[in-house]
Amino acid sequence: xxxxxxxxxxxxxxxxxxxxxxxxxxxxxxxxxxxxxxxxxxxxxxxxxxxxxxxxxxxxxxxxxxxxxxxxxxxxxxxxxxxxxxxxxxxxxxxxxxxxxxxxxxxxxxxxxxxxxxxxxxxxxxxxxxxxxxxxxxxxxxxxxxxxxxxxxxxxxxxxxxxxxxxxxxxxxxxxxxxxxxxxxxxxxxxxxxxxxxxxxxxxxxxxxxxxxxxxxxxxxxxxxxxxxxxxxxxxxxxxxxxxxxxxxxxxxxxxxxxxxxxxxxxxxxxxxxxxxxxxxxxxxxxxxxxxxxxxxxxxxxxxxxxxxxxxxxxxxxxxxxxxxxxxxxxxxxxxxxxxxxxxxxxxxxxxxxxxxxxxxxxxxxxxxxxxxxxxxxxxxxxxxxxxxxxxxxxxxxxxxxxxxxxxxxxxxxxxxxxxxxxxxx
Amino acid sequence: xxxxxxxxxxxxxxxxxxxxxxxxxxxxxxxxxxxxxxxxxxxxxxxxxxxxxxxxxxxxxxxxxxxxxxxxxxxxxxxxxxxxxxxxxxxxxxxxxxxxxxxxxxxxxxxxxxxxxxxxxxxxxxxxxxxxxxxxxxxxxxxxxxxxxxxxxxxxxxxxxxxxxxxxxxxxxxxxxxxxxxxxxxxxxxxxxxxxxxxxxxxxxxxxxxxxxxxxxxxxxxxxxxxxxxxxxxxxxxxxxxxxxxxxxxxxxxxxxxxxxxxxxxxxxxxxxxxxxxxxxxxxxxxxxxxxxxxxxxxxxxxxxxxxxxxxxxxxxxxxxxxxxxxxxxxxxxxxxxxxxxxxxxxxxxxxxxxxxxxxx
Numbered sequence: 001x002x003x004x005x006x007x008x009x010x011x012x013x014x015x016x017x018x019x020x021x022x023x024x025x026x027x028x029x030x031x032x033x034x035x036x037x038x039x040x041x042x043x044x045x046x047x048x049x050x051x052x053x054x055x056x057x058x059x060x061x062x063x064x065x066x067x068x069x070x071x072x073x074x075x076x077x078x079x080x081x082x083x084x085x086x087x088x089x090x091x092x093x094x095x096x097x098x099x100x101x102x103x104x105x106x107x108x109x110x111x112x113x114x115x116x117x118x119x120x121x122x123x124x125x126x127x128x129x130x131x132x133x134x135x136x137x138x139x140x141x142x143x144x145x146x147x148x149x150x151x152x153x154x155x156x157x158x159x160x161x162x163x164x165x166x167x168x169x170x171x172x173x174x175x176x177x178x179x180x181x182x183x184x185x186x187x188x189x190x191x192x193x194x195x196x197x198x199x200x201x202x203x204x205x206x207x208x209x210x211x212x213x214x215x216x217x218x219x220x221x222x223x224x225x226x227x228x229x230x231x232x233x234x235x236x237x238x239x240x241x242x243x244x245x246x247x248x249x250x251x252x253x254x255x256x257x258x259x260x261x262x263x264x265x266x267x268x269x270x271x272x273x274x275x276x277x278x279x280x281x282x283x284x285x286x287x288x289x290x291x292x293x294x295x296x297x298x299x300x301x302x303x304x305x306x307x308x309x310x311x312x313x314x315x316x317x318x319x320x321x322x323x324x325x326x327x328x329x330x331x332x333x334x335x336x337x338x339x340x341x342x343x344x345x346x347x348x349x350x351x352x353x354x355x356x357x358x359x360x361x362x363x364x365x366x367x368x369x370x371x372x373x374x375x376x377x378x379x380x381x382x383x384x385x386x387x388x389x390x391x392x393x394x395x396x397x398x399x400x401x402x403x404x405x406x407x408x409x410x411x412x413x414x415x416x417x418x419x420x421x422x423x424x425x426x
Numbered sequence: 427x428x429x430x431x432x433x434x435x436x437x438x439x440x441x442x443x444x445x446x447x448x449x450x451x452x453x454x455x456x457x458x459x460x461x462x463x464x465x466x467x468x469x470x471x472x473x474x475x476x477x478x479x480x481x482x483x484x485x486x487x488x489x490x491x492x493x494x495x496x497x498x499x500x501x502x503x504x505x506x507x508x509x510x511x512x513x514x515x516x517x518x519x520x521x522x523x524x525x526x527x528x529x530x531x532x533x534x535x536x537x538x539x540x541x542x543x544x545x546x547x548x549x550x551x552x553x554x555x556x557x558x559x560x561x562x563x564x565x566x567x568x569x570x571x572x573x574x575x576x577x578x579x580x581x582x583x584x585x586x587x588x589x590x591x592x593x594x595x596x597x598x599x600x601x602x603x604x605x606x607x608x609x610x611x612x613x614x615x616x617x618x619x620x621x622x623x624x625x626x627x628x629x630x631x632x633x634x635x636x637x638x639x640x641x642x643x644x645x646x647x648x649x650x651x652x653x654x655x656x657x658x659x660x661x662x663x664x665x666x667x668x669x670x671x672x673x674x675x676x677x678x679x680x681x682x683x684x685x686x687x688x689x690x691x692x693x694x695x696x697x698x699x700x701x702x703x704x705x706x707x708x709x710x711x712x713x714x715x716x717x718x719x720x721x722x723x724x725x726x727x728x729x730x731x732x733x734x735x736x737x738x739x740x741x742x743x744x745x746x747x748x749x750x751x752x753x754x755x756x757x758x759x760x761x762x763x764x765x766x767x768x769x770x771x772x773x774x775x776x777x778x779x780x781x782x783x784x785x786x787x
Contacts, residue, residue, distance in 0.1 A: 332690030334503040334510060392511075396687035403680045410673050417666060 032074045034081055035065040052153040055161075061114055068092065068100060095135060097144040098126055125223035132224075141182075148172055148222075164222070167205060169215040170196055192216075195273035214240065234264035241265075247358035268292075279315060282356050283308025303361045310361075310368040314349050317375035318342065324382030331389050338381040345374035450664035454640075457659035458647045463533035464667075465674040466526050467636070472675040473523035474629065476682070477561075480516040481618065488568070490614035492607035495570035496696040503693060514686035520562055522682065524712050527555050535769050538762075539642035540751035547635040550628055552748045557625045562710055564617040570610060575697030576707045578613075579605045584720065587737040606699070645757050708783070715776045716740055718783035747772065 040050035053059050058067070066073045071088035075081040082088045092100055102123030104110055111118050122145075126132040131142040148164055155162035163172045174193035176182055183190050196202050196216070204213035219228060219236050228236045238245030248254055248264070257267060268289040269277070280287040283304050284296070290304035321342050325335045348371030355363045437443045455464065487506055489498040502509035531551065534540060540548035567578045582605065586596030601608030643651070651658045661667055709717050719740075723732040750768060755761040 332510075332514075332688070332692070334500065334690075334693060336500055336693065337504060392687045396683055399683050400680055403676050403683075407673055407676050410669055410676070414666065414669050417669075418661075 033064045034073050034076050035069075035071070037076070038078075039065070048152045056152060056154045057156050057159075058154060067104075094140040094144050095138075097146055098123055098132065098135065101145045102126075122223040125221070128226075129221070129224045130226045141185075143176060143225075147176070164217075166211045166213075166215055167209075169217050169222075170202070173216045192272045195270075199272060199274045200276045201274060233266055237265040243354050244357045247355060247363070251358040251360055253359050277353075279308060279311040279353070282311065300359070303359065306361050307356060307364045310365055311349070311352060311356075314345065314352065314368050314371045314375070317372060317379070318345050318349060321345070321375050321378040321382055324379065324386065328382060328385035328389060333385045333389050333392075335381065335385050338378050338385070341374060341381075342378045345371040345378065347371075348374065447664065450668075451662055453637075453663035454660040455663050455667040456641050456643045456647075457661050458643065460533075460537055460644055460647065463530075463537060464641055465671060466530040466533060468671040469674050469678050470523055470526045470530055471629065471633070472678060473519050473526060474625070476519045477516065477523065478622070480512050480519065481622075483512045484516055485618065490568070490611050492570055492610055492697075495568060495610060496693075499569045499693060503690075510690055511686055514690040515682050517691035518682055518685045520565060521710070521712075522678065524555075524558050524562060526678075527558055528712070531555060532769070532773055534642075535750075536766070537642065537644040538754070539644075541642070541645075541754065541756075544635070544639050544642060545751050547632060547639065548751050549748065550632040550635060554625065554628050554632060557621055557628065559712065561617060561621050561625070562712065564613040564621065566710060567605075567610060567613045568617060569693060570697050571694035572697050572701070572704055573694050573707065575605060575699070576703045577709050578609065579703075580707060581709060581713075582609075584733075584737060587731075587734050588741070589734070589738070604699075649757075711780060711784075714783040715779035718779045718786065743772075 036048075036050045036053075039046060039048050041047065064073050065071070066086075069089050069092070070086065071083070072081050072086035075086075080086065082090070106120050106123045108120045111120050126145075127136070131144070134142045135144065150163055153161075155165075157164045157166075159165060160167070162168065170193060177188075178190050178193040180190045201214045204210045205215055217225070218239075220226060234245055234248065244265075256262075257264060268281070269275075278287070281289055284291055284294075284301060285308070288304065288308070290300065294300040294304060322339075325339050325342065328335045329339070348367045352364050352367035352371065355367055358364075434443065455461070484502065487498055487502045487509070489495060499513065502513050504510075506512075534548065534551065563578075563581060566574045568574075582596050582599050585599060586592045588595060597603065599609070599612070600606070601612040708714065716736075720733055720736045723736045725732050727735055746768075750765050753761055754765045
């Protein structure tokens with residue numbers, strides 16, 4: 001019995017070895033990393049989370065502690081592993097971190113071995129950033145690589161676990177920039193994150209999950225982070241809002257804003273707390289941006305009022321058509337094609353809203369008139385649908401009356417047939 | 427002689443019309459407190475006729491391809507004169523027909539009309555009911571809208587659960603691994619050619635059998651008549667019963683017209699095979715009791731797949747239901763009480779689960 005058990009165990013071991021040998025060529029060779037033996041047990045700052053490090057992109061690509069800290073991780077002898085002879089560097093000063101990271105990340109030939117399309121300009125970009133410039137001046141409080149990317153738990157930016165994954169970027173920046181105590185020496189606001197959290201951009205990114213929506217680095221840059229100057233704001237916004245910029249450039253506001261030193265788009269829309277604009281944003285009402293500069297009687301004031309009226313009119317006409325088409329549809333009249341046509345008017349309204357950026361009433365009106373032509377047709381179609389509905393119901397009433405008459409006639413006929421004939425008992 | 431009389435004489439000389447009328451006049455229908463249940467069979471037949479007529483009219487415009495099906499139905503509903511009415515009547519009539527056929531089935535069951543020698547009439551009727559469900563399932567997909575597309579996916583998935591032949595059934599119904607344009611043309615073929623052909627033959631057989639054996643009298647009425655022969659009542663099939671049947675047909679027509687005018691059948695949105703299934707996908711009401719049951723069965727029952735057990739259970743229940751008349755050993759027997767009990771349970775189960783399905787989240 002024992003003999004048989006031992007035999008089975010031997011077979012299992014042999015099979016395991018075979019499987020291991022078969023699987024081995026597919027796995028990256030893992031060099032010995034003796035550092036973990038001790039540092040995996042320590043508390044911070046000397047300790048590291050071995051599991052986290054094993055999941056990081058560096059460990060995944062075969063890098064060891066020694067890749068950054070130097071030393072010899074193949075030795076279990078502490079003095080040898082952390083000896084000067086082995087090039088052990090130990091703790092790395094903050095000021096040295098960008099250069100250390102850049103040693104690999106700026107080496108295009110080296111990085112190509114991991115990912116041929118990976119960028120290698122991070123260090124040079126960083127050196128042009130506010131962070132980089134202040135670090136060069138000796139301020140080691142500013143952000144260096146590890147402040148955004150973490151130290152041992154680094155993941156690629158497209159990994160949701162990464163601190164620089166699009167949905168996590170704002171929170172990562174806010175760790176310093178929303179900390180009033182930490183930022184007190186820099187004399188800059190610390191409410192950017194709070195404001196951004198109320199914005200349409202944050203809503204798109206965090207609520208709707210649109211990873212292409214802007215976060216801090218989209219406008220400020222990542223490694224080259226700096227506030228966009230007055231002159232470049234418009235160009236920054238136009239990386240996404242292309243038409244709006246073209247229209248703005250073609251209109252009278254371009255020169256006027258330039259003369260007054262207004263920073264383009266953010267003059268009306270603000271910067272971090274950008275809200276979804278409404279038709280009330282244009283015009284002469286309380287919520288209109290225009291009245292911040294224009295006063296009653298000037299040409300801009302009149303133009304703003306006209307453009308606002310056009311938008312409101314088209315929007316109202318669309319809603320009127322939608323309402324009648326909805327009523328017809330609920331009542332069972334098929335109006336799918338008309339409803340489809342109505343989307344053209346919605347497109348015209350969107351175009352008119354975009355044309356507002358030209359500040360030219362004729363450009364806005366052109367789209368408004370095109371939309372009104374469509375809504376005129378859809379409204380007429382809606383009326384026709386309601387007429388058709390009335391016709392159907394009248395037809396039904398007539399049919400029911402005819403059917404009831406036939407039923408009465410049949411009932412009389414049956415009664416007549418079944419009536420006892422004279423002299424016949426029932 | 428008037429024109430009608432001349433035509434009648436002409437026909438009489440050639441096809442013996444007189445004999446047919448005389449036969450119908452001599453045919454009698456029992457008259458008792460349950461007689462009104464007899465009308466549901468005739469109403470189902472009338473609605474079948476409505477389906478054939480409106481179906482032929484829809485065929486003039488319908489195009490069975492994924493690129494054109496939805497658009498052609500939309501065209502029928504918006505551009506074709508009275509197209510909306512014809513399509514709505516076709517859809518509503520289909521539902522009413524399944525309802526009247528079900529009422530007819532349960533009335534036949536509880537009035538024990540399946541007793542010897544009418545077992546074959548019951549069997550042909552049951553086959554017809556399954557065919558009607560097949561009509562409903564195949565016709566549901568034809569407008570190629572979102573709801574029908576995904577309901578067909580779910581329905582054919584369930585058919586695929588049947589052991590051994592399930593996969594084959596699913597592939598056969600779909601015309602491939604998934605619901606595609608091939609499924610649409612296949613269902614169209616079933617709906618307008620295969621099923622109508624079989625159904626017409628079965629309707630003829632069913633009516634012939636009803637004619638051959640006459641209307642069944644419920645056992646309780648039969649016993650009363652045997653005890654008191656003077657109470658036996660009958661009416662002539664023609665014209666007395668037929669005129670009453672005609673009244674029932676007119677009532678059905680008025681209901682159809684009302685539903686078509688006040689609640690026309692919706693078209694929905696065009697199916698998109700690449701879109702994710704919208705929430706609230708569910709089959710037609712007559713499949714709801716099964717759908718709800720399958721939803722409520724746990725994924726695993728002991729070592730067996732819950733859904734598979736549900737599908738097998740329904741298959742077994744349908745076989746037992748069809749064969750119930752053969753278990754009935756006559757009045758007063760224990761077997762008959764069991765059969766009646768099974769009928770009450772089945773009716774209660776179908777009604778409760780259907781209602782529950784519409785209220786359950």
